[in-house]
Amino acid sequence: MEKMENMICVDIITCIGCPMGCELTVETNQSDKNYIAVSGHFCKIGENYAKEEITNPTRNIATSVKVTGGDIPMLSVKTAKPIPKNKIMDCAKAVQNITVTAPINVGDVILKNAANTGVDFIATRVICAVG
Numbered sequence: 001m002e003k004m005e006n007m008i009c010v011d012i013i014t015c016i017g018c019p020m021g022c023e024l025t026v027e028t029n030q031s032d033k034n035y036i037a038v039s040g041h042f043c044k045i046g047e048n049y050a051k052e053e054i055t056n057p058t059r060n061i062a063t064s065v066k067v068t069g070g071d072i073p074m075l076s077v078k079t080a081k082p083i084p085k086n087k088i089m090d091c092a093k094a095v096q097n098i099t100v101t102a103p104i105n106v107g108d109v110i111l112k113n114a115a116n117t118g119v120d121f122i123a124t125r126v127i128c129a130v131g
């Protein structure tokens with residue numbers, strides 16, 4: 001019977017570092033967590049992206065929240081930096097029922113430390129107060 005712990009896993013991912021979209025092949029070893037071999041990249045960005053995508057995948061979230069007293073009813077918000085991929089749903093739930101009061105400026109913190117990730121949601125546009 002083949003030993004599973006020595007098995008090499010191969011993932012194919014697409015680099016999002018630039019419009020070339022290189023197809024990256026990433027090899028990992030079940031018995032050696034430090035072994036990550038990347039091929040198919042044209043530059044270091046792709047290699048770094050592949051390693052991070054395998055060991056600690058992260059994403060930015062963009063969504064919108066309700067506004068009271070503003071010139072428009074919804075405010076677009078985003079995470080100030082990428083969050084762990086496995087926290088996306090928790091962060092989306094944490095921000096979904098928030099209502100902010102105008103005025104709002106770009107970069108205003110809308111939700112601090114979303115789902116205990118240490119990452120804030122911030123406003124991405126200006127909302128003027130009316131009335």
Ligand code: SF4
Nearest residue numbers: 015017018021022046
């Ligand atoms: S590996 Fe480099 S050249 Fe290829 S898509 Fe990523 S950033 Fe662009």
